[in-house]
Amino acid sequence: MATIAQARPAGPTAASERALGPDLARGFMLLFIALANSHYFLRGDVVRGGFPMDGSWLDSAVTWLIATFVDGRAFPMFGLLFGYGVAQLVRRNEALGPRGVRRLLWRRSLVLIVVGFLHAMLLFVGDILAAYGVLLLLGAWTVRWRARWLVLPAAAFFALLMLPSADSLSISTDPPDASMLPPDLAGMVSERIVVQPLVMLGGPIGFACPFLVGLLAGRARVLERPAEHRRLLTVTAVVGLTVAVLGAQPVALMLAGVTDVPSASTLELIGPLHDWSGVLGGFGYAALITLVAARLTGRTGRVTEAIRATGQRSMTCYLLQSVVWVAVFTPFLLDLSGTLTVAGTALLATATWAATVVVADQLRRRGRRGPFEVLVRRVTYGRR
DSSP: OOOTTTOOOOOSOOGGGSOHHHHHHHHHHHHHHHHHHHGGGOOOSSEETTEESSOOHHHHHHHHHHHHHTTTTHHHHHHHHHHHHHHHHHHHTGGGHHHHHHHHHHHHHHHHHHHHHHHHHHTOTTOOHHHHHHHHHHHTTTTTSOHHHHHHHHHHHHHHHHSOOSOOGGGOOOOOOTTTSOSSHHHHHHHHHHHHHHHHHHHHHHHHHHHHHHHHHHHHTTTTOGGGGHHHHHHHHHHHHHHHHHHHHHHHHHHTTSSOOOOHHHHHHHHHHHHHHHHHHHHHHHHHHHHHHHHHTTOOOHHHHHHHHHHHTHHHHHHHHHHHHHHHHOTTTTOOTTTOOHHHHHHHHHHHHHHHHHHHHHHHHTTOOOHHHHHHHHHHHSOO
16 A cells, blocks of 8 residues: 555546535525625615615515525535535545645645635635635644534634624625726726735635534535435424524515614624524525435436536636626626616526536536636646
């Protein structure tokens, strides 16, 4: 057998060996990422939670749907899947030893930080890739912790979300600023160079709990072996999604204009309620899609395979979404942030996601990975 010093990284899991559940979850939930990101570009006389409050009844209905099922629910699921993927990488490369594995993870974190930084500066200041990179840079030290030492910080970070706060995005009254809608190229750089580090360094606080839970789930191979964990997945799906839907209602009904805006002290409670219930909703979505995938395994159709291909190329498809946001919303390009409604933007987001599904499926048919997946693998493993 090769010694640790001689061992080489095992490389990424072959496409034929990948479990359907995680890839299907990533691919489908990129639709929710598009819906969650795009409405924050909209302008209006009164904006709350990223939604203009002066729209039609259809806009109000779409606002309720997004606030209930999308905002604050999709990103925790991706955080969980990120941690899950890290656990898989660690398991495949145990022969490298603790230091070798950490170096592998740090190389991956470096490419995420660099790509994320460029993404934020050139396309979308709300980038999450750099935040994942910072999280992995620190999280590389936790991958060999015992389960109880992962549960404790996960619970602590979850508890932080429950504290009363007026800083929740779901209740913010801030309209899109110059970092989101730069007036020109110079303004884009000068504004985003200030905001991007805050997003990059603050993001890991919100993603830490899902990441650590993902590490635990990855060790147990919960999403890869759903038959062995059916009860856990079922309970997680039912409880997580029920709590997420109910916990979203105070904010969702307010944003939809069904209820009045409450007092400041009440806002400081319902904003965090929306956020922490969304973390459980993210877990619920991952569990639900894994259960669906278990039924589809071995008899997937063209649509399922296309969404699966999207999940396998999730980084490339995520970045492609930002190209659309730049073209449509940037003031010195199409400048439609004051023209599109909430419903129109949701339609644009859905069409954008569908287009990336087509692109990913074409790459799959040609036997090609996404270009950014190739980049990450090349930097992480030193080969394609």
